[in-house]
Amino acid sequence: EDQVTQSPEALRLQEGESSSLNCSYTVSGLRGLFWYRQDPGKGPEFLFTLYSAGEEKEKERLKATLTKKESFLHITAPKPEDSATYLCAVRRGPGANNLFFGTGTRLTVIP
């Protein structure tokens, strides 16, 4: 059975304290792993797509990496405005068009 597990469920960081969020997946025929950021009561905001093991992508203080079993979202020197829930999702294939989401990591960055 396909599974996406995110850890930790919640994370509190001091401003400037770097850390990593984990997304472990078991899926038949991965056709992309996606990271989204979601603020309370709003829709998810697209961050990154990773397609193959070893791939890395960066955007400002965020860096996403992918292995055959998991993905990490590294946050370097976070700021309070980085506080949000970070969602990981996989697209299964072949023939599957939907995203299968984990339950997210709720990040709080304290000034």
Add this chain to the structure above:
Amino acid sequence: ETGVTQSPTHLIKTRGQQVTLRCSSQSGHNTVSWYQQALGQGPQFIFQYYREEENGRGNFPPRFSGLQFPNYSSELNVNALELDDSALYLCASSSGLAGAYNEQFFGPGTRLTVL
């Protein structure tokens, strides 16, 4: 470039009623997917529409139905509402052929409360 828009923002209904939610896709996008997000959970796939045809469905009963129009906007209809249908309903649009590995961009969602 206009992003994904959804209406209404909030909605309160009673058990047994019917509801219609609306979504306008991002300019240039021809595929719309609908998701249900319960509090504290990740979004769950309901169904996807590509060129006005349903193109994949998640584990939701037939009382969840949808439409896509020639301008690629979409509706989600839910009949015989149940208390567990209370959730944030998200619409996401993407471009290209159905099944293509393109990113999905989400709208702000419709918060549905069933009393």
